[in-house]
Amino acid sequence: MSMALPDTRDHRTFERAKVELGRCDVCGTGKAVYRSREEQAKVCEGRYARLVQEWNKGEEVR
Numbered sequence: 001m002s003m004a005l006p007d008t009r010d011h012r013t014f015e016r017a018k019v020e021l022g023r024c025d026v027c028g029t030g031k032a033v034y035r036s037r038e039e040q041a042k043v044c045e046g047r048y049a050r051l052v053q054e055w056n057k058g059e060e061v062r
């Protein structure tokens with residue numbers, strides 16, 4: 001197993017929040033809508049989509 005990149009978090013630990021979270025932890029500009037208790041992070045819609053994308057890439061079988 002390789003070390004995870006700083007901005008590579010497991011999207012499965014994130015869940016859509018029902019309350020205001022403030023700014024996204026990753027880009028610092030977007031409105032955070034997903035949060036992870038495990039990762040102690042909150043991310044915006046766009047960043048969350050990226051997490052899922054990166055995850056799917058990692059799952060690809062060559």
Ligand SMILES: [Zn+2]
Binds near residue numbers: 046
């Ligand atoms: Zn963001």
